[in-house]
Amino acid sequence: MRSALILAALAAMVAGNPLPQELDWAAIDEALADPIPTTTDSSIPTAPADALVTYDPVAEIAAVQKEISTDPISAPSPTATAAPEEKRSFLVKSLAKRDACQPEVDSFPKGPVVHSPGDDDASFLAYQPFHDAALGAVTPPGYTKSYTDLNKTSNAYGYMGWVAMASYDPLACSKLCDNNVGCASFNIHFERTPVVAPGAGCENPESTTLIKCNLWGGPVNFENAVNTGETRTNFVVVHTGSNGYVSKTIEPALGYTEPLYLEDAAINAPLNCDGTDSYMGVKIFNSGAPFDARLCAAACNSQNDYNTKQALKTKTVPRLCRFFNTYILLKNGVSVGQYCALYTHCWDESFATNKLQYRGSDRYTKVFSYAFANATDTGVHPVCPAA
Structure with a gap:
């Protein structure tokens, strides 16, 4: 499970309205440096019995939990650096190369053959x-x-x-x-x-x-x-x-509310009225495994375990992840990976306003965006004077 750690700055505030929450460019750069494995039809098995890829969510979730326990998400910091990570890939078996003139598709069912007006x-x-x-x-x-x-x-x-x-x-x-x-x-x-x-x-x-x-x-x-x-x-x-x-459906995440579909928009959370930030950081998964919100839930839960243990040592109140927004991030239409943004409390769909960002001439968009809140603890927004 490949992932990258947060280095993003806090969202800016102008005239009371937040600018689009900045993407974690350092995490994105790391993901792009080790891109998603790609596959074409000519490089996958051609026997119907083994052509499909098996996904094991239990193993992938366990990998996330292990990773967070040893390399937790950092608090947002402009100078933080991500620790080196173990790189894992979700691999597709390769097709054995056939010798020229050897049959390729004898065992397959066939559709209508087109040889008229020509075989071209x-x-x-x-x-x-x-x-x-x-x-x-x-x-x-x-x-x-x-x-x-x-x-x-x-x-x-x-x-x-x-x-x-x-x-x-x-x-x-x-x-x-x-x-x-x-x-x-x-x-x-x-x-x-x-x-x-x-x-x-x-x-x-x-x-x-x-x-x-x-x-x-x-x-x-x-x-x-x-x-x-x-x-x-x-x-x-x-x-x-x-x-x-x-x-129209995705797998639910145990312990979280039903997924809230945000289409092509991401949560753009402003600072709280007391000036604090609910945003905790991000994980980018780009092993090539299927999109799975349960991986974000595992990151959220494991980060809470880590923060709670650290808070006990320092006798402080831990920052807890209670909400996440996950989507597929695209750079110029090509997948960077599954992006998981973590928050201390819940934001509703009215804050899903972050759709498009540019970095130089590169265009970053989102698709398949979903939000999940902790089913029993959605967090408490600070109470501030009405003014």
Whole structure:
């Protein structure tokens, strides 16, 4: 579990209104220096039995708890430095490279094969039944459609593998997502693929069609639909009829309220009326594991354990985490990681106003934003004079 520690300054106050709460640039720089592992269709297993990735939330949560106990979140400080961390990655198995001209997809169910007017990418992309299937597809219960009938697929957060389907069936694909822990969205599409591995002697082999259901641990959207295919020797792989769907639910965090969906906005908490700050710090998770609010809850709880122990030693009152806001942070549309901002007390959706920040020419946005409050102790805002 990779994470980064807080170095952010306090939010500024101008004319009684807070400026957007500054992102933790030092933590972001650390995350970007060790980016999320990326995967393409050509680098994952192709056997349906082992193509999907297994996510173990118990192990990931335990890793967060261990990390906080030895390397807690620091109080906001412009001079603080993060201690070196153990780097862990959520890895996807690699596909063994096939020799040229060896069969690639014999064991898969196939979609309609397009060899007219030619066996080429243009004929494939123009094949109307692919578009009809995508345009006529019914959105599965519990999901929202994020895009329809694109000639590209997503490169979203938390890659979880794919399965070849016998038909273009978003409902069946949604059930695969529902039954795989950590899955938050899926993309279904037609892919032009070679029947044998391209290479010497088979530079541009005959094509066939796979109907792929790709699962993701974060949301698919138009912005991250960037995969238009690839050229393998002289064979052109393309996608079409691509639909994306995002689940309306996420896993609850034990001991916390039901998730409050904030869409593409983050909490922008002002200073309290007595001048104190409820903001405690941030964790960024970018191992490549699925988006999981329970990781933030583990960080919040473990930080409380650490702060309580330290307060007993110093005979002071500990600062306790009672609320967190988590989302996927994007830099120019590419995922930086799962961002977890921790607070001493609860803020409602009226404070979810932080959507866009620039750093130089780089554009930072948020998606899949949720807020959680401690179910039994939401914290007490300071009582100040009405003035």
